[in-house]
Amino acid sequence: MSYPHSKTLMTLYTAKICPFAQRAVWALKEAKAEHATEYIDLKNKPSWYSLVNPLLQVPVLRMPDGQFLYESLLVARFVADKYPESGLMPSDPLARYNVDYFIERVGGLLLKPTFEIARAPSEERVEKANEAVKKNLVEINTMLLERDSKNTGGNKGTYVLGSQFTLAEICTLTFLSRLELVFSLCNLELNEEMASKLGVDLSRFFEWRNAVFARPAYIESAPTKDLMLTFFAPMMNL
Amino acid sequence: MSYPHSKTLMTLYTAKICPFAQRAVWALKEAKAEHATEYIDLKNKPSWYSLVNPLLQVPVLRMPDGQFLYESLLVARFVADKYPESGLMPSDPLARYNVDYFIERVGGLLLKPTFEIARAPSEERVEKANEAVKKNLVEINTMLLERDSKNTGGNKGTYVLGSQFTLAEICTLTFLSRLELVFSLCNLELNEEMASKLGVDLSRFFEWRNAVFARPAYIESAPTKDLMLTFFAPMMNL
The missing domain is CATH 1.20.1050.10 (Glutathione S-transferase Yfyf (Class Pi); Chain A, domain 2)
Structure with a gap:
């Protein structure tokens, strides 16, 4: 089984309704981080989604090399660290x-x-x-x-x-x-x-x-x- | 009411038994961060401790300027950020x-x-x-x-x-x-x-x-x- 993802960009798996997933979406937008987005229907999850996250939760951020990042707070923090010019996390x-x-x-x-x-x-x-x-x-x-x-x-x-x-x-x-x-x-x-x-x-x-x-x-x-x-x-x- | 603290160094309020507090103690030691320590008897907390933490938990790290830092994970993370040469958090x-x-x-x-x-x-x-x-x-x-x-x-x-x-x-x-x-x-x-x-x-x-x-x-x-x-x-x- 394969799953949809960008081969060159980060791919975010998300759902509009979820306030946790919105953290990741919002952080990526504020950081102007180029990325692909896949929307997951939480009431009817695609069968391939277990390959992305065995826990079937959103958000997940996939790195171009295939690593998956879980937990909305940690994903948002990663975005802030990766794009320090966004100022999303202070340096002090x-x-x-x-x-x-x-x-x-x-x-x-x-x-x-x-x-x-x-x-x-x-x-x-x-x-x-x-x-x-x-x-x-x-x-x-x-x-x-x-x-x-x-x-x-x-x-x-x-x-x-x-x-x-x-x-x-x-x-x-x-x-x-x-x-x-x-x-x-x-x-x-x-x-x-x-x-x-x-x-x-x-x-x-x-x-x-x-x-x-x-x-x-x-x-x-x-x-x-x-x-x-x-x-x-x-x-x-x- | 006053409470014991160093006027010039960070002061850690801790208790040996507590695995959360041990995170802070251990991180400070690994980082070779100069600090004062006050041990709190968790079964018989001193009355002044409510001035340090209204929730009466350990650990608390007091900055020399009087700010208190709560939550063991956040205190440990602060120590890692403040002493980057410790390598306790990677930079990538x-x-x-x-x-x-x-x-x-x-x-x-x-x-x-x-x-x-x-x-x-x-x-x-x-x-x-x-x-x-x-x-x-x-x-x-x-x-x-x-x-x-x-x-x-x-x-x-x-x-x-x-x-x-x-x-x-x-x-x-x-x-x-x-x-x-x-x-x-x-x-x-x-x-x-x-x-x-x-x-x-x-x-x-x-x-x-x-x-x-x-x-x-x-x-x-x-x-x-x-x-x-x-x-x-x-x-x-x-």
């Missing part, structure tokens, strides 16, 4: 740690509530959503303000490392569009008005979100709302 | 990925069975231990052989990256001494004779283990058998 060791630590803490704060809300009994979903805003998003807002206090001088800016866009954004914010979709399915709009009603200030969080979600590479890598609906609506019995 | 992006991926896969293959065996009902412990040898250790042995086939020329050697000792060793093998202790509490010696009785070949695994465990920085960072006993014997009702 302490700044690198700060990116790593932000990813470690914040990724789960966005991914976990998405599924907790989606899987909650319908009458409890709005409550779970309000809880997530008050707890998880406030925590992220606080972490961003703490980073701001350390990003001084020429390094001031909207991102986790101030003016430098890094993996800290790519490896956390792909989970947010899924969370926002789940909120909307609860008839909640995740915005400053909602936060204000709950008595919390998420202005730094929204400033960050809006700047990142406006990046062309994010927009190109993101699933449509319709596609996300096909995933979450059945889970929520909608 | 694909080699870095290979270290990361080995850690991701193998750490759990050693840590998980340690606690599964320790917590099993006593009559099932030996069975669980045999299973772990046949499944987890064989998998590691296979991964090492696969790496060998890629480590060619001047890069041949005992370690995951051949001749280069890296975080691939530090961030996986601190779990092995705990696993070996748990085996010994089941009256099993984890060695080639045991593997042979089970019909599996772990010679590459033992070659790796023996070379790594002979390193002075490993030996200095490791807990004594007696200390490990005070942790595992009560868990196993011994």
Whole structure:
């Protein structure tokens, strides 16, 4: 059995719906890394895909020499290391740690509530959503303000490392569009008005979100709302 | 309230028993990184420790300017980045990925069975231990052989990256001494004779283990058998 791949370029195996795979797509786009793409239908995986990944997960990045790279965080990190001019990882060791630590803490704060809300009994979903805003998003807002206090001088800016866009954004914010979709399915709009009603200030969080979600590479890598609906609506019995 | 720390050096907060903390200690020693050490009694934590880590875990590395670094893997990675001459992380992006991926896969293959065996009902412990040898250790042995086939020329050697000792060793093998202790509490010696009785070949695994465990920085960072006993014997009702 053979499988499709580029003979000369890196080949990315991905799926639009998957927030983990989107990390790899987005990182490659930000780094302007030339590569081929194969889309995998996760509900109907091609039989050859077991040759690419015995675990059948996306993303996988195939090197032109045939080595496969697994695990979205490690693939994104590889892209950042291979294209240092992208600035996706800073070169200073302490700044690198700060990116790593932000990813470690914040990724789960966005991914976990998405599924907790989606899987909650319908009458409890709005409550779970309000809880997530008050707890998880406030925590992220606080972490961003703490980073701001350390990003001084020429390094001031909207991102986790101030003016430098890094993996800290790519490896956390792909989970947010899924969370926002789940909120909307609860008839909640995740915005400053909602936060204000709950008595919390998420202005730094929204400033960050809006700047990142406006990046062309994010927009190109993101699933449509319709596609996300096909995933979450059945889970929520909608 | 104040807390003990060096004003000029990095300060490591650690505990000999903890395999996660040992990653940080070992990495600092391999990198010959000058630092101060504060030992935390995990069964009787000093009240000031909440100022160092609200989660009360070890290790924590404090920078001279007061920043705290959490999460053993990220601390070890920081040490490798800060002391590139240590070679604890290679500079080539694909080699870095290979270290990361080995850690991701193998750490759990050693840590998980340690606690599964320790917590099993006593009559099932030996069975669980045999299973772990046949499944987890064989998998590691296979991964090492696969790496060998890629480590060619001047890069041949005992370690995951051949001749280069890296975080691939530090961030996986601190779990092995705990696993070996748990085996010994089941009256099993984890060695080639045991593997042979089970019909599996772990010679590459033992070659790796023996070379790594002979390193002075490993030996200095490791807990004594007696200390490990005070942790595992009560868990196993011994």
